[in-house]
Amino acid sequence: MTASRPPEQLLHPRPEGLYCPAGDFFIDPVRPVPRAMITHGHADHARAGHGTVWASPQTLDIMAIRYGEAFCDTRIPVEGQTEAGGIRVAFTPAGHVLGSCQITVDDGSTAITVSGDYARADNPACAPFQLAPCEIFVTEATFGLPVFNHPAPLSEIEKLLRSVAAQPERCHLVGAYALGKAQRVIALLRQAGWEQPIYIHGALQRLCDYHIEQGVDLGDLRPATTGDGKAAFKGQIILGPPSAFAATWAQRFPDPVICFASGWMQVRARARQRGVELPLILSDHADWQDLTRTIQELAPQQVWVTHGREDALVRWCELNQIAARPLRLVGYEEEAD
Incomplete structure (x- = not known):
């Protein structure tokens, strides 16, 4: 059993993006870095100029289409699980766009799932969302207000x-x-x-x-x-x-x-x-009902909320006895949809 470390040591924000020191990689960095793991191909999450990029095969293809074949030095396609610096990393479908994945980092004692962008409504253009079990769930909150209840x-x-x-x-x-x-x-x-x-x-x-x-x-x-x-x-x-x-x-x-x-x-x-x-009204992001449903189904110990209406979702978590805090990342203040 790996000795437990504070979750902020496993994954924490830096100016470049969310950083995993043990694996020495960033998730969806906003500026070029030596090692990047990418959730999906939208430009605010997937940027050119990195050294090594881990992503789903479809996301790597999409990045090549959008940025050219030389968008990074080395591509590593991931289907399921991989490993970096002793950290287990799992890619799980996010239901957002073709190739989109949640990224779970696990040091043997704590698993943190970074959802990227995700959606749970019917989308025939990509694989459906799957729950990625974890102790800490990093969720978007693009439509993180109770007023957002999207139709079928x-x-x-x-x-x-x-x-x-x-x-x-x-x-x-x-x-x-x-x-x-x-x-x-x-x-x-x-x-x-x-x-x-x-x-x-x-x-x-x-x-x-x-x-x-x-x-x-x-x-x-x-x-x-x-x-x-x-x-x-x-x-x-x-x-x-x-x-x-x-x-x-x-x-x-x-x-x-x-x-x-x-x-x-x-x-x-x-x-x-x-x-x-x-x-x-056709969204590729989870609405309020699906944001809260996902948290309820995952039942994480903590929720970190980013790029969106953090305050309302943090308050909902607190009212439901779930520890939560905003995780404000530069470059993800509001998502286009």
């Missing part, structure tokens, strides 16, 4: 399809982030029975192609440049990154219904600020 994903897709059917003279332009959200929206549309082509912005193409290579059924995808004038897009669904909506790209479509897929669309003021006509 297919109900939001059905809302989109009803709008398409009711306005056949218009196209529906859906804003969705390039990694994860776009592919999830497309896969859910296929689940809901939409068999027509879906048109996509060029910025989504390579990541959509990779999801298809990994067995995610996205159906008939076509470039959003296809068609003879604006009339060709009437009654169609087009996906693009939110940044494209302020560009001339969006002007090629006939009187578009502006939609945006995000958990933040539950906040009406955010929808109005973006000029969204049809908000789609």
Whole structure:
């Protein structure tokens, strides 16, 4: 049995990110480091320039797509468990985006699970969330307020399809982030029975192609440049990154219904600020119910809360006799979704 050490010695925040001294590695560091373990491929968690990177095979592929093949010196794909400096490390599906994992570090006496970003709602574009047992759970709190109670994903897709059917003279332009959200929206549309082509912005193409290579059924995808004038897009669904909506790209479509897929669309003021006509409350993060359910099911001795609404979740833990504290990390104050 390994002698017990204070948990802060096993894993603690440094300016670069969460650091494990015994294994001499960081988890999701915000600046280049010699040794990094990465939870998933979103840019606020996965950065280029590290020496050695441990991650799921899919996350390593996604980083290469986004940053180029030379994004790090050495790649170490992990499926399940590995070891670093005598520390056992387990990668467990997080349900957030393709390849996303929670990372558990275990010195034989204490296990700390860093959830990264996670979600427990239906997502046909990635592996489902699995509990990663631990004594200390490091949880995100992107939607860490009781007001955030997200609807079933297919109900939001059905809302989109009803709008398409009711306005056949218009196209529906859906804003969705390039990694994860776009592919999830497309896969859910296929689940809901939409068999027509879906048109996509060029910025989504390579990541959509990779999801298809990994067995995610996205159906008939076509470039959003296809068609003879604006009339060709009437009654169609087009996906693009939110940044494209302020560009001339969006002007090629006939009187578009502006939609945006995000958990933040539950906040009406955010929808109005973006000029969204049809908000789609579709999140790749756990809402309040799933945050608290996960903590209850794990029953950890401590909870460390980061990047989000820490105070409310810390208070909920205290009321439920669970030790908790905020773990404020630079670079993760609020997650895009």
